[in-house]
Amino acid sequence: MNIGRVIELQLQRHGDARGSLVALEGMSEQIPFEVKRVYYIYDTTPGTIRGKHAHKELKQVLICISGACTIECELPNGGKVSHRLDWPDKGLLIEGLVWREMKDFSKDAVLLVLASEHYDEADYIRDYNQFKKECVK
Numbered sequence: 001m002n003i004g005r006v007i008e009l010q011l012q013r014h015g016d017a018r019g020s021l022v023a024l025e026g027m028s029e030q031i032p033f034e035v036k037r038v039y040y041i042y043d044t045t046p047g048t049i050r051g052k053h054a055h056k057e058l059k060q061v062l063i064c065i066s067g068a069c070t071i072e073c074e075l076p077n078g079g080k081v082s083h084r085l086d087w088p089d090k091g092l093l094i095e096g097l098v099w100r101e102m103k104d105f106s107k108d109a110v111l112l113v114l115a116s117e118h119y120d121e122a123d124y125i126r127d128y129n130q131f132k133k134e135c136v137k
């Protein structure tokens, strides 16, 4: 259970004189799961912090396709990492038991999330103390 990892992804950009295109495919090197759900966060209230939870099993890739936001993660070993997602070809893979907070959203931020499972509240750990207990199991 106490496995979690966070990997920054440089997504492949197909660019030419017309502009840029990023294509994402499930079960690929960069998206190592079948994508069962897509959601996006936008129009965030200034100063808001979202997330504040971990997942037991879910795998996700986060991409800020417009604007910028910061993803702060705490790993099962207590290590903390912070990633600024500020370009549409930058992604963040989060797998397993990782406490995450999303903050410092720019006004135009649209945070796209690809997820490995359908929405399931039972997969959430929303209590930080419970997260810390799960980390030492």
Ligand code: TYD
Binding pocket: 037, 039, 041, 050, 051, 052, 119
């Ligand atoms: P919430 O977990 O608070 O979002 P965040 O991770 O950004 O803090 O979710 C907000 C609401 O949206 C909550 O009522 C649950 C609902 N929701 C869904 O119905 N499906 C989903 O896939 C997600 C991620 C949330």
